[in-house]
Amino acid sequence: MWPFSSSVPFKPATGIPSLAGKVILVTGGNNGIGKETVLQLARHNPQKIFLAARNESKAKAAIASIKSQISEDVDVEHLPVDLTSLPSIKNAADRVISRSNRLDILVLNAGIMAVPPDKTAAGQEIQMGTNHVGHFLLTKLLLPTLQHTAKEYNPDVRVVSVSSEAWNMAPSLDTILSTDKLTARGPWTRYGASKAANIMFAAELARRYPTLTSVSLHPGIIKTDLYLPSIGVNPIVKYGSMVVGPLLFQNIETGAFNQLWAAAGARKEELTNGGYYTPVGKLRKNKWVTDTDAGTKLWQWTEKELKQAGY
Numbered sequence: 001m002w003p004f005s006s007s008v009p010f011k012p013a014t015g016i017p018s019l020a021g022k023v024i025l026v027t028g029g030n031n032g033i034g035k036e037t038v039l040q041l042a043r044h045n046p047q048k049i050f051l052a053a054r055n056e057s058k059a060k061a062a063i064a065s066i067k068s069q070i071s072e073d074v075d076v077e078h079l080p081v082d083l084t085s086l087p088s089i090k091n092a093a094d095r096v097i098s099r100s101n102r103l104d105i106l107v108l109n110a111g112i113m114a115v116p117p118d119k120t121a122a123g124q125e126i127q128m129g130t131n132h133v134g135h136f137l138l139t140k141l142l143l144p145t146l147q148h149t150a151k152e153y154n155p156d157v158r159v160v161s162v163s164s165e166a167w168n169m170a171p172s173l174d175t176i177l178s179t180d181k182l183t184a185r186g187p188w189t190r191y192g193a194s195k196a197a198n199i200m201f202a203a204e205l206a207r208r209y210p211t212l213t214s215v216s217l218h219p220g221i222i223k224t225d226l227y228l229p230s231i232g233v234n235p236i237v238k239y240g241s242m243v244v245g246p247l248l249f250q251n252i253e254t255g256a257f258n259q260l261w262a263a264a265g266a267r268k269e270e271l272t273n274g275g276y277y278t279p280v281g282k283l284r285k286n287k288w289v290t291d292t293d294a295g296t297k298l299w300q301w302t303e304k305e306l307k308q309a310g311y
Contacts (some may be wrong), residue, residue, distance in 0.1 A: 028110025
């Protein structure tokens, strides 16, 4: 049973082919496994990487750090985006479209975890709004570019949604799709709902746009800044991580392997479109992948939420 089961042998240095000519976008690319993903992809000479992040100073520091570790002069550009703000997401998509007529790899990596109750400006529960709705809108706005890329430049266009095994803590679909019901639940239930939504979104995207390869995945249990809010307020998480952390926590370099494998390491024919993977490259059965009715309802709910906000 994961995390002690075997996985696909993978090392980014040798497992990722040349990315020459490809354009990539990674959300949350300024730290943690997002930054590591940008770094490892940059080492394989893509045409351009958009490092999407909210904080400009942190993004520029990350880009400087990445460039200091690669030999090629890869174009890594900060893409300002706040996933809680629909106008910010629209501006980010417009910027990508104005700077590139192709997008080969979209890694939806950014996220927040187990934070206190709050809502986005558009009214969604904050974790659902950030982790799912924000990424949904970004992908929707970039779909014409992704489809154009698949048709004109590269038949292997990928959208990778970073989910989590926390999907197991998700409530019923009825609660997931009700902001009031979801907001009333605990932080981990709300987080699980957003991670289940990531899985449903990836599967539904694959069904609706089969020319694109869309997968979701669990990166592993990684000691990153995502855990800081929970460690500070939850004694179980705090002391539990001290006891079992050395056994379960991966370092950031290893923690990025699964999404690097899905984004660029695996051959297209190795990936099951719409599938959910645990580290590294292990296809798992998942109820949210196979529940087509749930995928349709989530998609329709998200579209309605966006339409009400003017998007």
